[in-house]
Amino acid sequence: MDLIHTVGELRKRLGGERSIVLVPTMGNLHAGHLALVEEANRHGACIVTSLFVNRLQFEPGGDFDRYPRTLAEDCAKLERAGCHVAFAPEERELYPEPQEILLQPPKLAEQLCGDFRPGHFQGVVTVVAKLFNIVAPHTAIFGRKDYQQLAVIRALVRQLNYPIAIVGVETVREPDGLALSSRNGYLSSGERTEAVRLNRNLRRIKEKIEAGERDFGALCSFAIKDLTDAGWKVDYVAVRHQRGLALPGPADRDLVVLAAAWLGKTRLIDNLEIRA
Ligand code: PAF
Secondary structure, three states, X not given: OEEEOOHHHHHHHHOOOOOEEEEEEOOOOXXXXXXXXXXXXXXXXXXXXXXXOOHHHOOOOOOOOOXXXXXXXXXXXXXXXXXXXXXXXXXXXXXXXXXOOOOOOOHHHOOOHHHHOOOHHHHHHHHHHHHHHHHOOOEEEEEOXXXXXXXXXXXXXXXXXXXXXXXXXXXXXXXXXXXXXXXXXXXXXXXHHHOHHHHHHHHHHHHHHHOOOOOHHHHHHHHHHHHHHOOOEEEEEEEEEOOOOOOOOOOOOEEEEEEEEEEOOEEEEEEEEEEO
16 A cells, blocks of 8 residues: 655545545545445545644534544554555645635535534535545545535535545444444543443334324434433534435435434434335
């Protein structure tokens, strides 16, 4: 596997490749990321994994500075997973001058995480568009844990006519149901035990809806109370239509329940698709 730090070197390395699959990450790789690389392997091309902690998508006072940077370990994992190129640019390589051109994310970004993380999706679409322009992949792989991000990126590709297939990969979970996340590393051992409550509440909502319950508001309020009573600070628990994350009507069938909540200083997100 080649470890490349500059755009120029990367373009030179990819020059002769006929088809490229991109796996964009912020590093600190866990089994969830490696599932993305495994999926990339199925697309049988040159696999490029980017490792870049993108300051633009962190809100002021967010965890940009403490976000774990583990490049050597990440490269060892990528090599074993069959990745061909790790692209790990310095900040000044991707942002050599102030990034004044910022992409406007679609409307669906103005809710859920967008309500609580101002500027976050603008930072995401801007860096993802830059990576698409630099790497020119035919396929890009993203995790479904960041469900809203995936919907935003699909809109980016549609609306800016990128000739790139977007593939979403199922969330990888701990045996108790907690979705894998680099931020799980911030949890104390007590918080780690408690963290499963988020997924447990989503599973309860999914089961109730699949059993015919239609009062989505009441189901979400119950979950918010359960989390709050246990000491969480809840950003949202919401049921949405899978496509475009619109508010669902009672007759809608393809739903998703999404949540974001703080356990101590750690913000966790999760979601489950529902076929009602
Ligand atoms: O999902 C992530 O890790 C990031 O948001 C991404 C897509 C790599 C952009 O920085």
